[in-house]
Amino acid sequence: xxxxxxxxxxxxxxxxxxxxxxxxxxxxxxxxxxxxxxxxxxxxxxxxxxxxxxxxxxxxxxxxxxxxxxxxxxxxxxxxxxxxxxxxxxxxxxxxxxxxxxxxxxxxxxxxxxxxxxxxxxxxxxxxxxxxxxxxxxxxxxxxxxxxxxxxxxxxxxxxxxxxxxxxxxxxxxxxxxxxxxxxxxxxxxxxxxxxxxxxxxxxxxxxxxxxxxxxxxxxxxxxxxxxxxxxxxxxxxxxxxxxxxxxxx
Amino acid sequence: xxxxxxxxxxxxxxxxxxxxxxxxxxxxxxxxxxxxxxxxxxxxxxxxxxxxxxxxxxxxxxxxxxxxxxxxxxxxxxxxxxxxxxxxxxxxxxxxxxxxxxxxxxxxxxxxxxxxxxxxxxxxxxxxxxxxxxxxxxxxxxxxxxxxxxxxxxxxxxxxxxxxxxxxxxxxxxxxxxxxxxxxxxxxxxxxxxxxxxxxxxxxxxxxxxxxxxxxxxxxxxxxxxxxxxxxxxxxxxxxxxxxxxxxxxxxxxxxxxxxxxxxxxxxxxxxxxxxxxxxxxxxxxxxxxxxxxxxxxxxxxxxxxxxxxxxxxxxxxxxxxxxxxxxxxxxxxxxxxxxxxxxxxxxxxxxxxxxxxxxxxxxxxxxxxxxxxxxxxxxxxxxxxxxxxxxxxxxxxxxxxxxxxxxxx
Numbered sequence: 001x002x003x004x005x006x007x008x009x010x011x012x013x014x015x016x017x018x019x020x021x022x023x024x025x026x027x028x029x030x031x032x033x034x035x036x037x038x039x040x041x042x043x044x045x046x047x048x049x050x051x052x053x054x055x056x057x058x059x060x061x062x063x064x065x066x067x068x069x070x071x072x073x074x075x076x077x078x079x080x081x082x083x084x085x086x087x088x089x090x091x092x093x094x095x096x097x098x099x100x101x102x103x104x105x106x107x108x109x110x111x112x113x114x115x116x117x118x119x120x121x122x123x124x125x126x127x128x129x130x131x132x133x134x135x136x137x138x139x140x141x142x143x144x145x146x147x148x149x150x151x152x153x154x155x156x157x158x159x160x161x162x163x164x165x166x167x168x169x170x171x172x173x174x175x176x177x178x179x180x181x182x183x184x185x186x187x188x189x190x191x192x193x194x195x196x197x198x199x200x201x202x203x204x205x206x207x208x209x210x211x212x213x214x215x216x217x218x219x220x221x222x223x224x225x226x227x228x229x230x231x232x233x234x235x236x237x238x239x240x241x242x243x244x245x246x247x248x249x250x
Numbered sequence: 251x252x253x254x255x256x257x258x259x260x261x262x263x264x265x266x267x268x269x270x271x272x273x274x275x276x277x278x279x280x281x282x283x284x285x286x287x288x289x290x291x292x293x294x295x296x297x298x299x300x301x302x303x304x305x306x307x308x309x310x311x312x313x314x315x316x317x318x319x320x321x322x323x324x325x326x327x328x329x330x331x332x333x334x335x336x337x338x339x340x341x342x343x344x345x346x347x348x349x350x351x352x353x354x355x356x357x358x359x360x361x362x363x364x365x366x367x368x369x370x371x372x373x374x375x376x377x378x379x380x381x382x383x384x385x386x387x388x389x390x391x392x393x394x395x396x397x398x399x400x401x402x403x404x405x406x407x408x409x410x411x412x413x414x415x416x417x418x419x420x421x422x423x424x425x426x427x428x429x430x431x432x433x434x435x436x437x438x439x440x441x442x443x444x445x446x447x448x449x450x451x452x453x454x455x456x457x458x459x460x461x462x463x464x465x466x467x468x469x470x471x472x473x474x475x476x477x478x479x480x481x482x483x484x485x486x487x488x489x490x491x492x493x494x495x496x497x498x499x500x501x502x503x504x505x506x507x508x509x510x511x512x513x514x515x516x517x518x519x520x521x522x523x524x525x526x527x528x529x530x531x532x533x534x535x536x537x538x539x540x541x542x543x544x545x546x547x548x549x550x551x552x553x554x555x556x557x558x559x560x561x562x563x564x565x566x567x568x569x570x571x572x573x574x575x576x577x578x579x580x581x582x583x584x585x586x587x588x589x590x591x592x593x594x595x596x597x598x599x600x601x602x603x604x605x606x607x608x609x610x611x612x613x614x615x616x617x618x619x620x621x622x623x624x625x626x627x628x629x630x631x632x633x634x635x636x637x638x639x640x641x642x643x644x645x646x647x648x649x650x651x652x653x654x655x656x657x658x659x660x
Contacts, residue, residue: 071256071259071260072263072272073256073259073260073263073272073273073275073276074272074273075272075273078271078272080269090603091269092268092269092601092603093269094269094271094272119271128445128446128447130353131353131354132353132354132355132356132444132445133351133354134345134346134350134351134354134356134357134359135342135345135346135349135350135351135357136349136351136354152342152345152349153338153339153342154337154338154339154340154342154343154345154346155337155338155339156333156336156337156338156356157278157279157336157338158354158356158441160273160278161278161279161445161447161448161595161596162445162447163447163600164446164447164600165271165600166270166271166272166273166274166599166600166601167273168273169273169276170276170278170338172252172255174338175338175339176338176339177338234446234447250600250601250602250603
């Protein structure tokens with residue numbers, strides 16, 4: 001076989017190889033894809049309501065980390081204080097990011113029980129915000145975090161209306177929608193850090209981890225605690241899970 | 251943050267009643283968004299009225315046919331303006347059409363709007379006016395002859411065959427136009443009705459309620475404009491025409507009223523989790539705009555007037571006055587309806603534990619003056635259109651002999 005014949009036979013040889021190896025090759029590719037997906041983390045957060053002491057460090061850390069306006073109106077995460085009175089009426093307040101717990105202004109003998117509930121974007125599996133965004137500026141990453149592409153957002157506010165948890169706001173400087181991203185810039189693979197709110201929580205009331213991993217602290221939290229989510233009736237399937245959640249929490 | 255905005259939000263925070271989520275302190279969709287469904291409703295309603303002439307052959311409404319079409323176009327051209335002004339990043343508005351999210355109801359806006367504007371209204375008006383534009387291009391002086399020639403897309407054929415084709419085309423487009431008008435406003439209702447997070451909006455009836463309130467407002471607007479413009483031209487109002495329009499208005503108001511009553515009863519009967527806060531919102535925040543303006547002044551009083559006109563033999567002068575009053579009341583009522591939907595849906599917290607307030611700015615991009623401007627602009631557009639494309643024969647417009655279409659019937 002001279003050089004000319006050899007070169008001419010290459011395409012035919014490649015075609016034969018492709019036809020013969022198609023079945024096995026595809027199965028291999030699918031297997032690799034499935035393995036890759038299984039290896040991909042699915043981020044979520046657990047919140048132990050009984051552990052939160054209402055110090056509001058998470059609120060402050062979040063504002064600092066993510067350039068959220070310092071004024072007490074817009075939050076990526078916030079902490080609510082519930083006070084159930086002896087007459088079973090409920091008083092709900094939002095803590096101040098800089099001051100934390102405020103005096104209640106009520107007679108302590110009137111209080112039946114009280115607790116703090118940290119709130120943030122629930123990174124829903126069926127997120128209403130991603131469904132309604134007209135330009136797909138809000139989307140779910142492959143790791144399950146729901147984030148906003150500030151370069152694409154048109155600032156229509158439809159996602160803010162669609163979020164049942166009040167987790168979104170219009171950023172007064174960028175004029176685009178903003179919300180908790182699980183500190184995506186910190187948790188992504190090359191960084192490997194925890195979200196700022198989890199990092200600073202002194203009582204480990206917030207547990208961050210991979211819902212796909214058996215070894216994850218979040219999976220352990222999910223297994224050991226009685227878990228609830230906010231507004232389950234809306235079928236949004238939140239990835240923020242609560243333990244010891246009182247029925248009064250909305 | 252801008253200190254003025256911070257102060258404004260701080261005031262809002264202090265005026266909140268009960269508990270609201272901290273991000274809810276700002277009412278995101280302001281009076282500008284109220285004007286958007288109001289304007290598109292007028293478009294859909296005016297077009298439905300026009301279609302009565304061509305599809306259902308209601309000859310009495312013929313004098314108001316072209317006026318209804320031009321009204322629909324004038325209002326449709328301005329309808330996207332409040333949305334554009336409201337966007338946080340208006341320079342990216344074309345992303346909605348260039349990279350739309352297929353699961354988003356709002357992303358369909360551009361396509362529904364473009365379809366209605368290009369495939370329905372502009373085409374129908376062009377076919378309806380083509381013959382006249384060719385004639386006007388011949389008879390007018392420079393530069394209007396060139397304008398008409400360009401508007402007619404340089405067509406010159408006014409043979410019987412061509413005119414017959416125009417008529418057929420108008421009828422065909424109107425047949426397509428009716429479901430399109432339903433789509434246009436039903437779609438706006440869907441934008442609100444599909445938000446499951448907001449029980450005040452989330453209702454399967456929302457698109458239907460929007461649609462019928464649109465028909466009511468559009469018919470009332472054309473009635474109002476016809477009764478206002480005709481005396482200004484020194485002509486007599488065609489009473490069979492206004493009687494017929496008022497008749498359709500009467501039935502549309504009854505359907506609209508029934509649907510809204512059904513929605514109300516359904517919510518009350520189901521008494522879901524949100525009923526407590528919604529009831530509190532209606533009594534504390536929306537009593538005037540909902541109960542007094544929308545229901546009483548905007549619906550019950552006009553309905554009462556229209557029933558009285560039907561029962562008693564009212565003379566034509568008094569009838570004109572009553573129709574005019576009814577149409578104005580209905581406009582106020584439908585604007586209040588839009589207000590109560592858009593603003594009302596943001597006045598209570600999704601925590602169902604508190605109410606917020608809406609303080610409308612006077613100046614500013616989302617203020618009263620801009621909203622008024624948005625409402626006046628379609629009228630200015632309509633005036634220009636009436637000058638360029640008069641819905642009545644041209645000689646009549648210049649004080650010539652009255653044409654049969656606009657001739658008084660009494």
